[in-house]
Amino acid sequence: MGIIEGLRVPSILIAHTILKDPRRQQRSVFDAVAARVDQVIVMSEGAGQRLRGRFDIDHRKVTTIPHGATVPTKAPCVRSGRPIVLTRGLLGPGKGIERVIEAMGSLNNLPGRPRYLVAGQTHPEVLATDGEAYRNARIDQALRSGVADSVCFDTGYRNVAMLTALVQSAAVVALPYDSTDQVTSSALVDAIASGRPVVATAFPHAVELLATGAGIVVAHDDPDALACALRRVLTEPRLAGAMAAEARRLAPEMAWPLVARAYLGLAHRILAQRRARV
Structure with missing residues (x-):
């Protein structure tokens, strides 16, 4: 003061x-x-x-x-290989990673067998108090659920250009946060800026920014709705294309x-x- x-x-x-x-x-x-x-x-x-x-x-x-946000100036990349469901950012309790891991079991039968990529290091404060307990618990969850070959944790550092390329490579960005309070999300903004469809829990910034169709918002306590939303984006090209187009329309404002x-x-x-x- x-x-x-x-x-x-x-x-x-x-x-x-x-x-x-x-x-x-x-x-x-x-x-x-x-x-x-x-x-x-x-x-x-x-x-x-x-x-x-x-x-x-x-x-x-x-x-x-x-x-x-950094709005890409190059044309969207051509995506090949297994479709990527991406969550990125500092990792720790509250990120809701367990929600998507739970959903992956119902997505394994989809064409191309989607892969869930969790990109980011553990939050320094979480690391100082709990170590890698949260990350290890999620790895164990994937093993127990039989989806370990479809869930990948990447702790590598990325500069802005590399991070933008990573987001652009995703078929869908998942933001399954526990918070019902969050009014600002940089990961959400980056996803929209990169023109990617989003599936998010109903935290306030997602409800506001995705209201015009750039993504699907689901209730926090509805795992079936999350799995259904991811399945729709991954299997309905017209829907995914419309969501991406709306994200690209919104991007210049950011x-x-x-x-x-x-x-x-x-x-x-x-x-x-x-x-x-x-």
């Missing part, structure tokens, strides 16, 4: 996460910070609505700027140059307002 109060230039708070039910101390700290900055940026309309409705903040301070211009425009407006008050 002392740093913010000591600033002599305008300040912007980027609120990546807006808790639905913050503890009293969390609410107090956030309200105090928000009162001292010039603007608060959220990355989805749902986040903005939650912020205005649940926190003590001047609504005029809230600006929505989408999460940025391109980093456009997002950067929105931030720059906001900064100019804040400076102009400051000058007008002097």
Whole structure:
């Protein structure tokens, strides 16, 4: 707080996460910070609505700027081999990987025998407290379920270009998160930016971003619906094509140059307002 109060230039708070039910101390700290900055940026309309409705903040301070992403400029790659169901990101409890592993048993009979690729290292905080317990439990689950040859864990590091290529190689991106609270998901944005169909549990950012048809949203507690959604994307080319086309339509709004211009425009407006008050 002392740093913010000591600033002599305008300040912007980027609120990546807006808790639905913050503890009293969390609410107090956030309200105090928000009162001292010039603007608060959220990355989805749902986040903005939650912020205005649940926190003590001047609504005029809230600006929505989408999460940025790298939008590929090359034509989509030609996918060959086994279709890939992809989940990527830091791994740990809450990612819902077990949901897709459970679904893979019902997908093994599909043409091409889809493969579930879980790409990402274990979250550092999880690694520090629990080691690789979550990853190992999921490997054991795949073995017990008889789908070990269809589930792959990849911990390799990828730069932005390599990560974009990985997402583009997927037949479908699965976001089976436990959270019913998540208002910003970089993995979701990256999937849309790369023009890939998405199957996700009903966390708020997915409900909002996939509402026009770029993906299928399923209930958290409905494994049959998750398996059915994945099966549809993998076996219905027209549906998958329509979802990919809608993702490509949405993608330009997330391109980093456009997002950067929105931030720059906001900064100019804040400076102009400051000058007008002097």
